[in-house]
Amino acid sequence: MTAAAPARDLQQPRDLGLLGGLRHRIAVVALTVRDAVGPWFRVAWRYLGPVLGTVSPVGWIVLLLGIAAMVAGRVLGWAELTFVAATLLGALLVAAAFLFGRASYDVTIGLNPRRVTVGDRALGELVVVNVGTRRSTPGRMELPVGSGLAEFSLPAIEPRGRHDELFAVPTNRRAVITAGPAISVRGDQLGLLRRVVRWTEPTELFVHPVTARLDPTAAGLVKDLEGQTTKTITNNDLAFHALRPYEPGDDRRYVHWRTSARTGVLMVRQFEETRRSQLTIIQTVQNSYYETAEEFELAVSVTASLGAQVIRDGTQMSVVTDTHQLRTHSVTAMLDDSCRLELVGRRYATPRDFARETTKRLPPPSVVMIVAGSRMGPTDFRAIESLFGQDARVVAFRVELGAQPRVSSVAGLQIITIGELTDLPKTLRRVI
Structure with a gap:
């Protein structure tokens, strides 16, 4: 018995080798059959x-x-x-x-308006025109609207005749709702056979988040007009710093002739570098930092309110999330992109990693705003603040649904708690 066991053990690798060879042959045969039959199958x-x-x-x-x-x-x-x-x-x-049968339709989907705010009424219109030379037969038209499906019964339409159908679009939550494509359906009443013809391309309806109107310049927290002065010394700017002896290559436009005449040494002006105000808004969309979906919606509204006012003020701005960067060349573009924000799983190891990766290609900011849910703590906010220099002012917005508005300071970092959107304007007045 003891001698039989090693014999079986010695036989096992040979069996595995035979099995591997068999699998290889089967794979070769399968590839050969695929290469031979594949072109004929595609044609058929x-x-x-x-x-x-x-x-x-x-x-x-x-x-x-x-x-x-x-x-x-x-x-x-x-x-x-x-x-x-x-x-x-x-x-x-x-x-x-x-x-059997063929219809000649000109189908148009109209959404009025194309952009609404959450809760506003949005209507759509389906217009079907018979562009053929014969009277069309009754039919059926299907129109996907978001996750739903609208079905319309089309009567017989005379040549150049028109048939209109109105439908309501649900706008109870922020989203990008796709209407279409409109397809005509021919088939039996039992649904055994079904032939569809696509007539239109999808049309998007943007349901913008609710925003709060802020005071001018409040969103940017910037009080200067020409830009913020830094500690960097330069030879060409607006804020005068000091005089120094002339060096070959200096621009003679900045020679201070009075001082040069008095001292007998050619002196030129030095300046403190200024830069135009640049605001960066950072919002995390990682679901682990939000208690509920409603809390996330409030955070999106806070970001949209801040961004909209900054754009109206004419301040340069960037808005970044874990997934993408929002367009900021206009308020409409920024709100359109905010409609596409959704909660996602973990993308970065820490909030600091997220902020570093999403802002490393952006211009150096003068003001940084961090927007997150109630599950992000002061330590995480401070870790993000450490990424930016001393010339940048960092303000954190902690969204906690139903909480009392308050402003706290943690090691010099201002953390603003927002419980509802109406708290944002009055809380910002206290910060400025």
């Missing part, structure tokens, strides 16, 4: 695909049951099964008659 599918695509899932079930009943009836000699098979296959033949 090019012609058969549209035909087979008209069969609905219910139609395939009826077809398979009909074939099975026919075979079983022949083998068993049961006339009842043959009758059932004839009924099922006959239903498919009758349904095929509903697929």
Whole structure:
């Protein structure tokens, strides 16, 4: 018994080698068959695909049951099964008659307006014009709207005639709602066969977040007009710093002639470098930093309110999230992009990593605003603040649904707690 066990152990690698060789041969045969049959299959599918695509899932079930009943009836000699098979296959033949016919439509989807705020009323219009020379037959039109599907029954339309259908678009939450494409459907009432024709491209409706109107310059927290002065010394700027002896290559426009005449040494002006105000808004969309989806929606509204006012003030701005950077060349573009913000899973190890990666290609900011949910603590806010120099002012907005508005300071960092959107304007007045 003790000698038999090693013999089996020695045989096992050989068995594995044979099994591996068999798998290799099977893979080679499969690749050969694929290369030989693949081109013919693609050609056949090019012609058969549209035909087979008209069969609905219910139609395939009826077809398979009909074939099975026919075979079983022949083998068993049961006339009842043959009758059932004839009924099922006959239903498919009758349904095929509903697929014939062609409509000549000009279909238009209109959304009025194309951009709304959460809760506003939005209406859509489906316009169907018969551009053919004959009276169209009654039909059916389907229009996907968001996650729903609107169905319209089309009557017979005279040549150059028009048929309008109105529909309401739900706007109870921030989103980008896609309406379309509009497709006409031909088929039987049982839904066995179905032929569709696409008439339009999808149209987007932007449901913007609710925003609060802020005081001018409040969103930017910037009090200067020409820019913020830094501690960097330069030879060409606005803020005068000091005089120094002339060096070859200096611009003679900045020679201070009075001092040069008094001292007998050619003196030139030095300046403190100033830069135009640049604001950066950082909002995390990682779901672990928000208590609820409603808290995240409030954070998006805070970001949108700040960004909209900064753009109106004409201050340069960047808005970044974990997933993408928002456009900021206009208020409308920024709000459109904010409609696409969604909660995501973990993308970065820490909030500091997220802020560093998303802002490393942006211009150096003079003001930084951090927007996050109630699950982000002061330590995380401080870690993000450490990324920016002393010339940048950093303000954190901690969104906690239902909390009392307050302003706290942690090691010099101002943390503003927002419980509802109406708290934002009055809280910013206290910070400035």
